[in-house]
Amino acid sequence: xxxxxxxxxxxxxxxVPGEQPKGExxxxxxxxxxxxxxxxxxxxxxxxxxxxxxxxCDPECRLLREKAAQCxxxxxENVLAFNGSDEVLSFAFMAFGEKGVAYPSVSYGFYSxxxxxxxxxxxxxxxxxxxxxxxxxxxxxxxxxxLANPNAPTGRALSVEEIEGILQTNPEAxxxxxxxxxxxxxxxxxxxxxxxxxxxxxxxxSKSHSLAGARLGFGIAxxxxxxxxxxxxxxxxxxxxxxxxxxxxxxxxxENEVSMNRCRAVAAVRDQTAERLxxxxxxxxxxxxxxxxxxxxxxxxxxxxxxxxxxxxxxxHFATPGLKDYIRVSIGTEGQMEAMVRxxxxxxxxxxxxxxxx
Ligand SMILES: *Cc1c(COP(=O)(O)O)cnc(C)c1O
Numbered sequence: 635x636x637x638x639x640x641x642x643x644x645x646x647x648x649x650v651p652g653e654q655p656k657g658e659x660x661x662x663x664x665x666x667x668x669x670x671x672x673x674x675x676x677x678x679x680x681x682x683x684x685x686x687x688x689x690x691c692d693p694e695c696r697l698l699r700e701k702a703a704q705c706x707x708x709x710x711e712n713v714l715a716f717n718g719s720d721e722v723l724s725f726a727f728m729a730f731g732e733k734g735v736a737y738p739s740v741s742y743g744f745y746s747x748x749x750x751x752x753x754x755x756x757x758x759x760x761x762x763x764x765x766x767x768x769x770x771x772x773x774x775x776x777x778x779x780x781l782a783n784p785n786a787p788t789g790r791a792l793s794v795e796e797i798e799g800i801l802q803t804n805p806e807a808x809x810x811x812x813x814x815x816x817x818x819x820x821x822x823x824x825x826x827x828x829x830x831x832x833x834x835x836x837x838x839x840s841k842s843h844s845l846a847g848a849r850l851g852f853g854i855a856x857x858x859x860x861x862x863x864x865x866x867x868x869x870x871x872x873x874x875x876x877x878x879x880x881x882x883x884x885x886x887x888x889e890n891e892v893s894m895n896r897c898r899a900v901a902a903v904r905d906q907t908a909e910r911l912x913x914x915x916x917x918x919x920x921x922x923x924x925x926x927x928x929x930x931x932x933x934x935x936x937x938x939x940x941x942x943x944x945x946x947x948x949x950x951h952f953a954t955p956g957l958k959d960y961i962r963v964s965i966g967t968e969g970q971m972e973a974m975v976r977x978x979x980x981x982x983x984x985x986x987x988x989x990x991x992x
Contacts, residue, residue: 642753649747652950661970664950666786666815666925668844669966670896676845676885683881691877693868698880701887702852706824706837711857714864715883717874719814719838719851720744725866726834726853727752727778730808734777738767740957742782742812754778761788765919765927769796773803782812784820787952787962789921791820798823801830808859810834815923817842817897818904824854831856834863841924843886843893848879900924904965910975914982929959933985941981947974 635644652665672680695715702713716722727735727748734755737745749756759771765788772779779800784791801809813835816822827833834855840846853863867874875883886893901924908918908926918928929935938961939951950962963974 643751646750647747649744653948655948659946661947661966661973663964663966663970663974664948664962665846666841666923666964667846668841668896668924669900669970670844672844672848672882672886673889673892675889676882679881679885680848680878683877687877689877691873691875691880693872695875695880698875698883698887701884702854705887705890706852706854708824708827708854709857712827712854712860714853714860714867715875715880716851716853716867717871717879718840718849719812719836721874722834722836722851722853722863723780723810723812724748724751725863725870726780726808726810726836727754729862729866730810730834731778733807735780736772736775736777737780738785740765740785740788741780742786742814745780764790766790767792769799772800775804776807778808778810779804780810780812782814783823784815784818784921784923786815786923787925787927787950787957787960788919789815789923789925789927790919791922794821794823794826798826798830801826801833805832808832808834810836812836814838814841817894818901818924819922827855831858834859839883839886842897844896845879845882845886848882850875850879850883897924900965903968903971906968907963907965907971907975911978914975914978924965926963926965927960928963929961930982932989933981935959935961937985938978938981941984942974942977945977945980947977949974 698715699710699713703710723744731752731754734757735749736757736759739758739760762768767781767785769792797811809832811823813822824835827835834853837852839850904921904926911928916928916930918926935951935958939949942949
């Protein structure tokens with residue numbers, strides 16, 4: 635730290651992204667990306683846009699927002715594009731957190747970072763014994779509420795009715811529903827943005843549309859909330875979505891069904907993988923996302939992480955107290971998951987042998 639840093643940032647702990655290995659040939663199941671590369675038409679659209687990269691991009695993302703509005707069934711005034719959903723989440727904390735913020739104790743790690751960055755009073759709400767969110771805990775809090783649905787890293791989802799209850803009892807606070815993983819099986823609350831002016835839904839193309847590296851996310855809400863977010867956006871970086879990414883997003887919306895079919899395929903592999911892991915004695919909350927959060931009575935999370943890493947498979951381990959027994963495994967292709975299950979079997983055998991020797 636230099637002596638020049640504003641004192642408001644002393645002690646700030648930054649978000650630590652999952653490892654992005656360079657060079658090594660690993661089966662990468664640690665950051666919930668799509669295992670499928672972008673389609674040819676998306677790559678061609680990006681290459682064509684690169685030809686015009688000497689000019690500024692459209693600061694309003696007009697064409698992209700038109701496609702988004704059509705896809706999500708909302709008006710143009712109800713949607714904004716962002717540099718990943720991390721950016722819209724950041725702006726939401728900045729814009730709507732004056733009375734404080736509430737989020738679950740186990741959720742996306744960036745929420746606590748944003749709360750600290752903007753100096754917000756944070757109410758951290760524990761999960762229930764099944765690692766679920768109890769919607770009753772969020773009723774009438776009268777502060778910004780941020781929930782990932784499905785939640786990460788648990789994969790558990792709330793129903794539309796449960797979220798509606800939270801919206802109804804917090805009419806004077808914004809409720810953000812982070813739908814990063816909704817395309818893998820949970821129900822969206824985008825239609826409720828027409829009924830509740832305090833609902834902001836965030837979406838990302840990182841997990842379900844094979845564009846994590848392009849950085850593209852959306853905010854969907856009432857026109858007034860969108861106007862507020864646009865004020866922050868235009869006061870920060872009006873060219874927040876670059877021209878290659880805007881073109882990629884347009885092309886990806888044009889073949890949205892391809893992405894949705896891939897999500898359904900990933901969900902089917904998730905369910906098969908969950909069954910096989912349960913047969914091996916793993917426990918896990920029921921996941922509606924593109925990952926499984928698993929633990930085994932006889933092997934710790936760190937040991938599983940290290941054993942898989944030795945076998946060329948990268949997963950995520952959180953060294954935090956309530957989570958250290960678990961690993962989070964992103965769902966890859968059928969072949970990748972086959973390799974993961976086999977490697978896991980080996981680790982369990984090794985562990986059983988080591989225990990018998992003790
Ligand atoms: C991955 C993730 C994000 C971030 O998405 P980007 O669009 O890549 O910034 C947001 N929320 C949750 C819950 C996530 O898991």
